[in-house]
Amino acid sequence: MASRKVTMRIQRFDPAVDKQPHDQDFEIELPAGITILKALNKVRAEKDPTLALRYSCGSAICGSCAMKVNGHARLACKTQVSDCTIDGVMSVAPIGNLKILRDLVVDMDPFLDSLNKAKPYLEAGNGSVPEHERTQRPEEFLQIDPSTTCILCAACYSDCNVLAVDENFFGPATLAKAHRFIFDSRDVDTPNRMRAVSAKTGVWDCTHCGECSTRCPTETKPLERIEEIRVKAMADGFHGNAGARHALGFRETVGKRGILDENYLPARSMGFLNLPGLLSLVPIGLRMMLRGKNPPLIPHKIDKLDEVKKTFARFEELRK
Ligand code: SF4
Ligand code: SF4
Ligand code: FES
Structure with missing residues (x-):
């Protein structure tokens, strides 16, 4: 050879x-x-x-x-x-x-410990041992099929840019593990699981860089699983948090008004009546102003607005 x-x-x-x-x-x-x-x-x-x-x-x-x-x-x-x-x-x-x-x-401990945030076990509910196995239809299993393929290699954890700056972030593998139980038809703890991943450092802190899915050697592809959890969070009403409000605000400003209003988004994300939250944005706003990074008061029009509107219309169609 x-x-x-x-x-x-x-x-x-x-x-x-x-x-x-x-x-x-x-x-x-x-x-x-x-x-x-x-x-x-x-x-x-x-x-x-x-x-x-x-x-x-x-x-x-x-x-x-x-x-x-x-x-x-x-x-x-x-x-x-x-x-x-x-x-x-x-x-x-x-x-x-x-x-x-x-x-x-x-040292793999921080990675393995982080999986506990996803309660990585089935909550079957009644506490008793069933006489027969808990069955699942093939189409129900298909929903969790990708997230069951994780081999815990931590390649995604390694290259996640949010974990590089915030060790408290759930991380891609943990969110994929959360997906595996949130979408399991036999699990009865979905609301608590959804509440946990919707909180700060959960699904909404992911920046969509896609590194985790690119690096993942299996079909787990964490970013896709994170997106599925986000869609479910919106559908199930788990949107009382800054991340979900940011996504909704983005749809309002870009999808409905046809502009990217970066002055509206921080206040919408924080909550218009959340005075402590709004005040916490002041130092960031001042720093941006001092460095000339603050967005324009009159937002720019979006290029190729028709295409953006078509994308949103298609999305609304799919959502319905
Ligand atoms: S897509 Fe999200 S979870 Fe995946 S590596 Fe990027 S920031 Fe981390
Ligand atoms: S890269 Fe893929 S297989 Fe490896 S831990 Fe992350 S999700 Fe699991
Ligand atoms: S040695 Fe087992 S995955 Fe590479």
Whole structure:
């Protein structure tokens, strides 16, 4: 089998001697078709047995080999070296938003603890053990099918830009786990689950960057699940919070008035009668003004307004 020389630039960190992580280059001959996990094990076998990494199944099932490859989280056992080598070099680092313990190994506890926010178990209600299994029709299962495929690899957690600035955010995997039980036809705790994900740091704090779905190696695709929860929140009346009011305000200003009124949106989101909330916006408003970032008093007209209106009309049709 043809082979070629690759420089694997691997981030190293030994807490006993290093203050900061640093890169180390390993030049290694790799056969065609090799995965990053196998390449790392070859580095361990031939160059440096102290290189620490975590893996188990080697088959994209256990979720333990997520790491950053060229800056983005991927499963090492599911990714080919040839797809990630640029000019003969490939960089490998631990996943982000978690403390590095050693080399490519991170402390997974904050990620695993965050799942508890989703109460990741079925609330079947009557407290007694049923005589038969709790059944579900195929079409009911299809609603939760994608969110049951999560392998808890934390690739989404690693690359979520909201978690990078707010560790209290539920995070994409936890919201996908919440989806899995909110939409489970056998679960009786839906209102409480909806209340929890609608609160601050829940579904409405996601910025739609899409990184979680791009990085997810399964069909879970957290952003899509977050959107489904948001649609349900609106339909079930869980819109007494800043995030939902922001979405409704956006529909009012863009969809109905045909302008993007950025002066209206903060007050609409906070609630017009919420005096403490409105006052909390004053320092941000002043900072924006000082930096010349405040929106114009008379909002701009939207380009291609007809197309925007068509989109909203189509959305209303679908909603009905
Ligand atoms: S889409 Fe939302 S949850 Fe997903 S990575 Fe971006 S901010 Fe995080
Ligand atoms: S949602 Fe996808 S990326 Fe996130 S932990 Fe589950 S499988 Fe991994
Ligand atoms: S080693 Fe199990 S998912 Fe990669």
